[in-house]
Amino acid sequence: MTSPARRSGPSRPYERPRRLRTTPAVRRLVAETRVHPADLVLPVFVRDDLDAPRPVSSMPGVVQHTPDSLLRAAEEAVGAGVGGIMVFGVPAEEVKDATGSCGTDPDGVLNRALRSLRSALGDRTVLMSDLCLDEFTDHGHCGVLDARGRVDNDATLERYADMAVQQARAGAHVVAPSGMMDGQVRVVREALDAAGHEDVAVLAYTAKYASAAYGPFREAVGSSLRGDRATYQQDPPNRTESLRELRLDLAEGADMVMVKPALPYLDVLSDVAATADVPVAAYQVSGEYAMIEAAAARGWIDRDRMVLETLTSIRRAGASLVLTYHAVDAARLLQGADHGRDD
Numbered sequence: 001m002t003s004p005a006r007r008s009g010p011s012r013p014y015e016r017p018r019r020l021r022t023t024p025a026v027r028r029l030v031a032e033t034r035v036h037p038a039d040l041v042l043p044v045f046v047r048d049d050l051d052a053p054r055p056v057s058s059m060p061g062v063v064q065h066t067p068d069s070l071l072r073a074a075e076e077a078v079g080a081g082v083g084g085i086m087v088f089g090v091p092a093e094e095v096k097d098a099t100g101s102c103g104t105d106p107d108g109v110l111n112r113a114l115r116s117l118r119s120a121l122g123d124r125t126v127l128m129s130d131l132c133l134d135e136f137t138d139h140g141h142c143g144v145l146d147a148r149g150r151v152d153n154d155a156t157l158e159r160y161a162d163m164a165v166q167q168a169r170a171g172a173h174v175v176a177p178s179g180m181m182d183g184q185v186r187v188v189r190e191a192l193d194a195a196g197h198e199d200v201a202v203l204a205y206t207a208k209y210a211s212a213a214y215g216p217f218r219e220a221v222g223s224s225l226r227g228d229r230a231t232y233q234q235d236p237p238n239r240t241e242s243l244r245e246l247r248l249d250l251a252e253g254a255d256m257v258m259v260k261p262a263l264p265y266l267d268v269l270s271d272v273a274a275t276a277d278v279p280v281a282a283y284q285v286s287g288e289y290a291m292i293e294a295a296a297a298r299g300w301i302d303r304d305r306m307v308l309e310t311l312t313s314i315r316r317a318g319a320s321l322v323l324t325y326h327a328v329d330a331a332r333l334l335q336g337a338d339h340g341r342d343d
């Protein structure tokens with residue numbers, strides 16, 4: 001005999017989404033989004049004037065590498081299954097100048113690091129290089145300045161063209177112009193082709209916002225910037241503007257496009273992913289990393305879950321790849337993970 005309470009009736013739901021949440025196995029089966037180590041790219045910092053790796057205090061667990069420790073870290077990342085490495089060079093203070101000449105010097109810190117990474121790793125990973133002047137200029141801006149101290153778009157493009165060729169020669173598989181100059185993708189593509197580097201791909205920083213979340217990065221690269229980048233990076237209130245940047249970057253020949261930062265801009269990421277017919281990357285930036293680490297260090301959040309949840313959200317919003325300082329840890333968590341946790 002069925003008790004009245006167990007009889008189905010109008011007050012009882014017919015559809016029961018909870019059926020697909022009952023066990024870890026069923027949750028794993030129906031998961032709409034997966035994060036795989038191969039989707040992740042590890043950003044790394046290298047200096048050539050250190051005896052030992054130097055911790056970045058606002059990014060616990062992240063260091064400025066020596067050339068040797070960089071090679072070991074890259075091997076470790078590749079071993080963990082991480083899909084690529086994005087390299088940032090940190091020059092000594094005394095080699096910075098107004099035009100960032102260290103960035104185009106074949107013996108500059110970044111180009112040297114690219115050369116040794118490529119010779120050690122060959123094609124076992126995707127070697128990416130940040131293509132921007134801000135680490136190399138004494139004023140810290142992403143371009144060269146005009147007589148009035150403003151960032152000069154077209155003069156900067158000439159520097160980027162030169163940088164692109166040097167980075168390709170040094171062994172980058174992918175160059176990533178991140179300075180938000182108008183026309184940067186076109187000049188970089190043309191310069192690469194003219195120098196015979198047709199196979200080197202361009203990952204465009206397409207939607208890059210002037211964000212407070214870059215704070216720890218500025219420590220990581222020893223930035224000399226005073227002031228801000230508001231005349232070239234995008235204004236946080238703007239959403240449609242990113243579609244304009246996307247249209248331009250695709251027309252100029254971008255092979256992949258990027259949205260940055262990631263978590264505060266998931267709406268932008270979703271728009272870009274809905275429109276782009278090339279792979280879309282998202283950059284979970286230094287401040288996003290720092291927020292997770294700071295809260296976790298106080299015991300306020302579960303770090304590992306937060307790392308995987310944020311990466312999942314970024315993938316769910318439409319990113320096919322994610323640049324994250326958590327790449328190696330996340331790759332290990334993913335490999336060890338039985339995705340259905342029972343909590």
Ligand code: PBG
Pocket residue numbers: 130132133134135142178179213214215216217218229284285286287
């Ligand atoms: C510019 C560049 C920046 C970042 C990546 N490329 C700094 C900036 O725009 O000020 C920030 C990355 C991060 O915060 O993790 N070359």
